[in-house]
Amino acid sequence: MTPQTIKVACSNCNLRELCMPLGLSEEQLKRLDEIVAVRRKVKRGGTLFRNGEPFTSLFAIRTGFFKTCVATEDGRDQVTGFQMAGEIIGLDGIVSDRHTCDAVALEDAEVCVMPFDNIEELSREVKALQHHVHKIMSREIVREHGVMLLLGSMRAEERLAAFLLNLVQRLHARGFSQSELVLRMTREEIGSYLGLKLETVSRTFSKFVEEGVVEVKQRHVRILDAGALRNIVNSQQACH
């Protein structure tokens, strides 16, 4: 329960372009370093924060992979997102000063802890940071719109295809392969995110394999025909 912490600086972080605004002056960059208080390591399976805990900071993921999930009183729960390096986590806590979901590390991870008071203070002075914060929150809202579209109107194959395409696209933006990926989450977690049961996820993977669209070996996935995946997402049966 005593989180490991390390002191550091943003200004020479190679992920800066992912989580920080561009085009800052030397002086502003230096001020940004004041935002990140410490880093914190989270072991695989550990939680960065939990539903109900006081909100104090946003977290920028440096390494590792997280899921966030919400739960109802009756035990049901729903994965609301998967987050990777350079993405910001914890925005849900701002409104009520408490986190409203759990953030769980799916592999050993390290995050930059950014006390929200610091962020607000500095973004009152640095216009670019202020706008950047607004954009990050807006981006999250738009992302969730996309998930609602997926959950509300797509069939199992479309959901999984969209999921895989989204994942490789984000990994590719981080310098990884455009066609190969390692899933950090279980079939059950994928299913929860996509509104499907784990068996349906598994079956849909098998179907993709049969069709020669992907290769799957455990959590290793190779996309053989990205065009086919895109077609599946955009197919939509019988429009009238």
Place this chain on the structure above:
Amino acid sequence: MTPQTIKVACSNCNLRELCMPLGLSEEQLKRLDEIVAVRRKVKRGGTLFRNGEPFTSLFAIRTGFFKTCVATEDGRDQVTGFQMAGEIIGLDGIVSDRHTCDAVALEDAEVCVMPFDNIEELSREVKALQHHVHKIMSREIVREHGVMLLLGSMRAEERLAAFLLNLVQRLHARGFSQSELVLRMTREEIGSYLGLKLETVSRTFSKFVEEGVVEVKQRHVRILDAGALRNIVNSQQACH
């Protein structure tokens, strides 16, 4: 296409407590009036903004009722929310300087136009406003988490029950009845929001009526047993 506009002030708006921060000084309140440039009327069926249009302003709903919806290239679309008086609309546009969804008035409406540049400028000076903006965006993120939970893990009855409870709760907070409401949207729009077909929505309404949980006459709904609705939402069949 020439929107009707009216000049006005926030400081004596009776919805202020819904869309503006509390505990401001006289002087700060006066500054807030600078934010709202004009008001704008939107007729039933008209759009406040459309996907792809340049983003310049947020909108605070003064009167009326809106839906927001996103669409895919292949024509499918998804209602992402219903908004009523005092709620803020347009947050999706910040990230890309373009709106990414449509906002359609479901009844004649009037909104306060708040140019986002003004908001950012003033919130650099008024701490309470800055935090308020952050909270509004965070609230929207949390709301969408709830919708994802609904779409990802609930059955038709649970979805509709949750929908009705949410609607009356928000209406009640605005001084309307706790048990009676008039739906401003069609069954199809409800279905789109809930990830169901309109026939399923209709059938589920009928089922609720049979069970004596609600009375339905067209779009007029009277909740006879709110407890039963809450039970339906929290039921969740067979936990193991």
Place this chain on the structure above:
DNA sequence: CGGCAGTTTGAAAGGCCTCAACGGGGGTGG
């Protein structure tokens, strides 16, 4: 080497969708 979590696959059931027809109410135009 065993145990276990995670995955795959099968078979049957069930819930929601599709297609279709009918009914009703409100708006519009004569």
Place this chain on the structure above:
DNA sequence: CCACCCCCGTTGAGGCCTTTCAAACTGCCG
């Protein structure tokens, strides 16, 4: 002011997709 029309809502029947329940398999880790 009335009549018509069209959109909206309701209901039925049948089918399909996903879920449920079950069993077997695999790879990893202690």
